[in-house]
Amino acid sequence: MKLKQVQNFLTISALMGLAFSAPVMSASVSFNFSAIADGDSSYGVDGREQGASSLTFTKNGISVTTSGFNTNTPSIDYFAYLDSGNAGLGVCQQLNGDNDQCRIGSDDNVTYNESLKLIFNEKVTINETVFKNGSHGTSFDGDFQLSIDGGPAMTIALTNIFSTPITGQEFIFSNPNIGGGSNVSNSQQFYISNLDVAPVPIPAAVWLFGSGLIGIIRFKNKKS
Numbered sequence: 671m672k673l674k675q676v677q678n679f680l681t682i683s684a685l686m687g688l689a690f691s692a693p694v695m696s697a698s699v700s701f702n703f704s705a706i707a708d709g710d711s712s713y714g715v716d717g718r719e720q721g722a723s724s725l726t727f728t729k730n731g732i733s734v735t736t737s738g739f740n741t742n743t744p745s746i747d748y749f750a751y752l753d754s755g756n757a758g759l760g761v762c763q764q765l766n767g768d769n770d771q772c773r774i775g776s777d778d779n780v781t782y783n784e785s786l787k788l789i790f791n792e793k794v795t796i797n798e799t800v801f802k803n804g805s806h807g808t809s810f811d812g813d814f815q816l817s818i819d820g821g822p823a824m825t826i827a828l829t830n831i832f833s834t835p836i837t838g839q840e841f842i843f844s845n846p847n848i849g850g851g852s853n854v855s856n857s858q859q860f861y862i863s864n865l866d867v868a869p870v871p872i873p874a875a876v877w878l879f880g881s882g883l884i885g886i887i888r889f890k891n892k893k894s
């Protein structure tokens with residue numbers, strides 16, 4: 671082979687090698703908030719009932735930071751809350767004082783006008799979202815609202831297991847069920863009990879394009 675043919679052969683071989691080795695997948699993760707509230711400390715958060723400005727859970731290289739806010743007035747921050755007793759992740763509005771909703775032994779799900787924000791450290795697909803209702807049960811009425819990456823809120827019927835895959839990096843789950851004012855029924859309130867999360871692979875085409883560019887740069891360097 672002539673020199674140019676050798677170079678082309680090497681470039682094509684390198685591209686094929688990269689194409690077949692990509693994409694690199696990290697493992698899927700179940701973020702089991704119910705188990706964490708009940709004592710599982712394997713996600714980098716103390717396994718217990720608690721409220722905080724934000725709670726960051728990490729497993730297999732995937733992290734999610736959770737926090738809360740007032741849906742109608744987003745500048746008002748609330749707190750993420752882990753409720754024990756086979757419940758999960760909710761929102762509480764007050765961390766101190768006589769009306770402290772975040773005290774141990776409290777019950778603080780996502781109720782009307784509360785939003786729960788989840789920000790992942792990378793783009794993910796949530797393949798399944800498991801909800802528990804306000805009394806830690808599985809029957810629901812009403813809806814939840816979901817906004818992905820700052821997009822408009824979609825209104826979706828509340829259900830125990832929501833198995834429509836959703837892809838993004840920031841997810842906001844809100845409760846729009848005004849019910850009877852302050853008397854929103856337990857079946858119209860929710861905790862997020864579990865999330866099955868998979869990383870979104872970088873498409874092979876991006877790897878090919880990137881490695882192709884590297885090949886062109888190398889080829890030009892060799893010529894000059």
Ligand SMILES: [Ca+2]
Pocket residue numbers: 719753754755774775776777778
């Ligand atoms: Ca509780």
Ligand SMILES: [Ca+2]
Pocket residue numbers: 760761762763778779780781784
């Ligand atoms: Ca609440």
